Amino acid sequence: MRILVISPYPPQRDGIANYAAQAVADLMRQGHDVVVVSPQPSAAHLHIDFMAGPRAWAALARRARGFDKIVIQWHPAFFYRSSSVVDRSSIDLAMAGVFRLVPEVEVWVHEYEYAEVLRSPSRRRAARAAFSRATLVFHSERERDAFLEAVPVDIGRTRVEQHGRSFRRRTAMSREEARASLGIAPDEFVFLCIGFIQRHKGFDRAVRAFAALDAPRARLDVVGSTRLDEPEFLAHLAELELLTDQTQGARLHTGYVSDELFDRWILASDTVVLPYREIWSSGVLERAALFDRRVIATRVGGLEQQAGGRDVVFVDDDAALLAEMAAAAQVSLRLGDVGTDITDDIGWADLQATVSARAALVRGSAARALRAVEGPGRAQGATPVDRTAGMVRRLPPYVVPPATSTRPGAPVVKRLVQRLTGWLILPLASRVDQLQAATANSLDVVAAEIQRLREETPAASGGRSTPSAGGPGATTPG
Structure with a gap:
């Protein structure tokens, strides 16, 4: 079968790109002839810029003829160029036209904009026109049901597949070899957070919980990098760096993580922690299952259904996360026993x-x-320095406003202006966000030093020692 796969693709740093590469390899092992089209330049066979809107789908239509099947790894960020209902509806209708040209279409839905479609009848009709012609694949029943509520297509054209069905191990090391290569002692208990570093991944929650454990022979390793060098991501990375620096036993490993190194970290760990604030499904959950690693995860999205009967403990809040991490490492809490x-x-x-x-x-x-x-x-x-650091940190990062408008032609003009000035404005905005994070981090360091000096100076909590008629060491009230 000749199959046209449309998806982000390596070396793009993206979870779906990595997922697609494994799915393509599986299709090729089955003997299919596979051609990959990616939205960005990559190792794929072809590249189509889907930010061109309906014109991109017209270009795809010219290439789709002759294929037996189209497979799309779907995420709205790859196919829609703005949040405009009119623009997105026109793209849905263009997509529906392409789907008519091929005998079979399969869309793997990794994320979908439910709320937006539910608010707009016209968008809902356009989405239904497109997706009613495809077989829709989800990783949990919860995701499928939410999609069907927004886009009422025939449930018979949907199915739920295991997220990691195409996954294979990518390291040949033993557990002992993996630990030795990463500098982990044989008797250390290792918690692991791994993946792209973004606020919604919640790795900071795991660090804060770990800080409350009385676990001298345990460690928490946070491994990954920011998916994009955007101000919001970099600001969160700076916060995470400070938090791990202040937490004994926590380590942050930033930079590119190869597929083999990713699996080596999982193999070397004892418990994988997925403290997500929001997520649809998790590739890390599947890779942990390949190595029979225990997982502690927050109960969000479709994770619970994705996990099935595997060794995954689900928690609903930070207190439960802390309790489960303590139980996993069989240690007590520094803040006292919970429940007493x-x-x-x-x-x-x-x-x-x-x-x-x-x-x-x-x-x-x-x-x-x-x-x-x-x-x-x-x-x-809280000291004044503490409060000052908090005020600086609460300033939101600068985000480029979307090029949208209700006035005809205005979005086009705005996009043009952004392209002409972005090379100058975006680096400045990023530098301002970095300065904000550096200022807040510096104030935190100052606050910690002040606290240390107070603890080392008994006079700071009472009076100050001064020479007096009472003799050496006499204290005069401050």
């Missing part, structure tokens, strides 16, 4: 320190919170 009455045998000052620390853990200040409860009389509360 914290008022038993504890003084008022220590009680205040413990409550403040737990609240700070939820807010995201675990490293400083832990220092507040390591000994009596150390809870100082």
